[in-house]
Amino acid sequence: MGKELKATEEQVAYAKLLDIGMKLGLLSLVVTFAIYVFGILTPHVPVNDLPKYWTMPVKTYLHETGIPYGWGWLSMIGKGDILNFTGIAFLAGVTILCYIRIIPILLKKKDTIYAVLAVIEVLVLTLAASGILKSGGH
Amino acid sequence: MIFIAAICVLHLLVGPVFASPDAAPVAAAAPTGSAMPWWGWPLILFVVTFLMGIVAVLGGVGGGVLFVPIIGGFFPFHIDFVRGAGLLVALAGALAAGPGLLKKGMADLRLAIPVAVIASACAIVGAMIGLALPANVVNIALGGTILGIVAIMLMAKKSEYPDVQQADSLSTALRINGIYHEPSSGQDINWKIHRTPQGLATFIIIGVMAGMFGLGAGWANVPVLNLMMGAPLKVSVATSKFLLSITDTSAAWIYVNNGAVLPMMVVPSIIGIMLGSIVGVRILAKTKPAAIRYIVITMLLFAGLRALLKGLAIWK
Numbered sequence: 001m002g003k004e005l006k007a008t009e010e011q012v013a014y015a016k017l018l019d020i021g022m023k024l025g026l027l028s029l030v031v032t033f034a035i036y037v038f039g040i041l042t043p044h045v046p047v048n049d050l051p052k053y054w055t056m057p058v059k060t061y062l063h064e065t066g067i068p069y070g071w072g073w074l075s076m077i078g079k080g081d082i083l084n085f086t087g088i089a090f091l092a093g094v095t096i097l098c099y100i101r102i103i104p105i106l107l108k109k110k111d112t113i114y115a116v117l118a119v120i121e122v123l124v125l126t127l128a129a130s131g132i133l134k135s136g137g138h
Numbered sequence: 139m140i141f142i143a144a145i146c147v148l149h150l151l152v153g154p155v156f157a158s159p160d161a162a163p164v165a166a167a168a169p170t171g172s173a174m175p176w177w178g179w180p181l182i183l184f185v186v187t188f189l190m191g192i193v194a195v196l197g198g199v200g201g202g203v204l205f206v207p208i209i210g211g212f213f214p215f216h217i218d219f220v221r222g223a224g225l226l227v228a229l230a231g232a233l234a235a236g237p238g239l240l241k242k243g244m245a246d247l248r249l250a251i252p253v254a255v256i257a258s259a260c261a262i263v264g265a266m267i268g269l270a271l272p273a274n275v276v277n278i279a280l281g282g283t284i285l286g287i288v289a290i291m292l293m294a295k296k297s298e299y300p301d302v303q304q305a306d307s308l309s310t311a312l313r314i315n316g317i318y319h320e321p322s323s324g325q326d327i328n329w330k331i332h333r334t335p336q337g338l339a340t341f342i343i344i345g346v347m348a349g350m351f352g353l354g355a356g357w358a359n360v361p362v363l364n365l366m367m368g369a370p371l372k373v374s375v376a377t378s379k380f381l382l383s384i385t386d387t388s389a390a391w392i393y394v395n396n397g398a399v400l401p402m403m404v405v406p407s408i409i410g411i412m413l414g415s416i417v418g419v420r421i422l423a424k425t426k427p428a429a430i431r432y433i434v435i436t437m438l439l440f441a442g443l444r445a446l447l448k449g450l451a452i453w454k
Contacts, residue, residue: 007240013246015240018383022233026408033405043372050176050402051214057273058218070395084401088226088394094233095276095387102247113312117251121384124259128391133262135269 010102017101022093029087041080070131078100096125179213184406186228191414193421197434199291200382201411202228202354204434207284207441210277211448215403219272221352222393223403225265225386228354230408231415232382244376249331249369250313254381256336256338257355258346258388264349265392274449280351281446287357288439291431294361302368305330309367318373327369337367349389354382 007015035041045053045065053061067073067082077081099122106115129131177454187205194201206224210217238244268276305315315330331337338363348355359378363369369377393399 007243008247011240011385012279014247015237016393018233019237022237025233026230029405029408032142033401036401043321047176047402050400051174051179054179054215054219054400054403057216058222058269058396061216062397066183067397068353069397084405085394085399088399088404091226091233092387092390092394095384097206114248114251117255121251121255121258124262125384125391128258128262129395131395133266133395135200135266135392 010105010114012104013105014098017098019095021097022091025087025091025094028090029084031086032087036080036084040082041078041083043081044076044079058074069134093129096122096129099125139176139289139297141237143414168171180402180406183209183213183403184410186408187407188414188417191411191416192351192418192421193414193430193434193437194411195415196430197433198267199434200354200356200379201231202352202386203284203287203357204437205407205411206440207280207438207445208350209407210280211277211441211444215400217276218269218398219400221268221276222390222398223400223407224352224354225390225393226399226404227407227411228382229386229390230388231411232354232379234412236380236383239376239380242376243318244372245314245380246314246316246373246377248312248316249363249373249377250381250384252312252314252338252364253341253363257341257348257385260342260345261349261389262392264346264351265389266349267346268295268350268352269392269396269398269412274348276351277445277449279449281442281444281449283347283351283353283443284438284442284445286427288435288442289356290361294365296360296371297364298371299329300329300364300368300370302332304332306332306334308334316373318370320372327370329368329373331369333366333368336430337362340366345385348382348385349392352393355385356382432436 006012032088036043044067053065056064061067062069068075073082073085077086099118101121103118106112106118143270186208187201190201190204190208194204202224205227206220209215209223210220214222215223240247271279309315314332314334315328317326317328319326339357344355344358344362347353347358356375356378359381360371360374363374363378364371371396375445
């Protein structure tokens with residue numbers, strides 16, 4: 001084989017950031033779960049009560065436990081169970097960072113269509129992450 | 139990281155850890171319907187997802203498609219939390235696989251980006267619809283979808299190198315094409331795609347279903363990328379896996395922001411399925427039992443029927 005195949009610059013940049021973010025996300029998920037399971041921080045919902053909540057529809061569960069919608073959990077981050085959302089949010093946020101990372105590369109390459117698509121994707125994911133979109137519930 | 143995870147699970151195994159005497163007082167007692175201690179179901183969940191991770195790798199399916207119908211059908215968790223956990227399980231697997239697939243050039247960013255815009259936007263809509271629907275309606279629709287997936291798995295053909303005579307004008311404008319190196323033959327494979335508008339339109343439906351059921355969507359992504367759009371099979375499989383990291387991100391945020399994520403379900407599931415996948419890959423390197431695919435199909439058939447009958451209140 002004469003030539004060596006290479007992924008594009010933006011693909012490699014995306015992959016590198018994704019690799020770091022994914023590892024940090026999984027690590028924080030495991031560490032915060034250890035804090036929760038070992039009782040280092042008191043949970044908002046006592047673990048003994050969990051079985052009666054996980055059978056409920058989410059709307060009832062939120063009402064009964066007083067856990068807020070959207071990013072309201074940040075105000076309760078000192079609770080062992082709520083702390084786990086930092087790792088979950090980090091994992092769910094990595095892709096947004098990866099897209100932001102490749103936009104300047106695409107612009108530098110004058111790949112305008114893909115730069116616009118990347119910006120749209122960032123907006124879509126940010127809208128999802130914003131907490132503005134509430135489900136009607138049932 | 140694996141060590142910490144193993145310690146946590148061991149901790150669940152040896153029993154209750156802390157009574158949390160000063161935990162916030164929450165709602166009055168409600169029947170749990172189970173005499174099992176609180177840590178019993180998360181521990182069983184870990185064991186089952188570990189086995190699921192092995193079976194998923196050997197059966198060539200994503201963990202998400204097994205997770206939702208099996209955990210939703212046979213565990214006491216409400217389907218809202220099962221779908222939230224299912225999305226995060228599929229997301230974690232896709233995020234873990236993504237960097238390697240991108241660096242090797244197997245997953246193609248140019249192919250994924252336009253598809254992802256449509257699928258991720260539609261996954262938001264699907265997630266919002268799914269969380270707004272009553273559980274029985276979700277179960278009926280989920281059961282029907284799983285049975286449809288079984289049919290796709292039994293009937294859909296695969297094409298290693300689809301014959302694409304001419305790239306369509308949209309994929310040409312977007313410059314969606316590539317070369318990848320096939321180690322088994324030592325060849326560099328040039329590929330291009332066709333029927334791009336139809337393929338992109340199909341991802342509207344795939345996105346909605348991924349968000350609504352929390353299934354992941356590899357079962358649908360691969361046939362569309364491979365058979366409809368003409369991408370080589372390996373590029374389709376790798377791009378599909380990477381694509382899940384974007385589609386499931388948007389849907390996962392809707393579930394997180396609407397409270398449908400329980401850490402006590404999510405973390406043991408992610409750890410279990412990832413450890414199972416590692417073991418599965420090692421087994422796969424030595425042997426691939428031909429029957430495993432049919433075992434997976436049978437499991438899905440059973441779980442799909444269970445969801446359908448649960449939704450119809452025939453098998454509660």
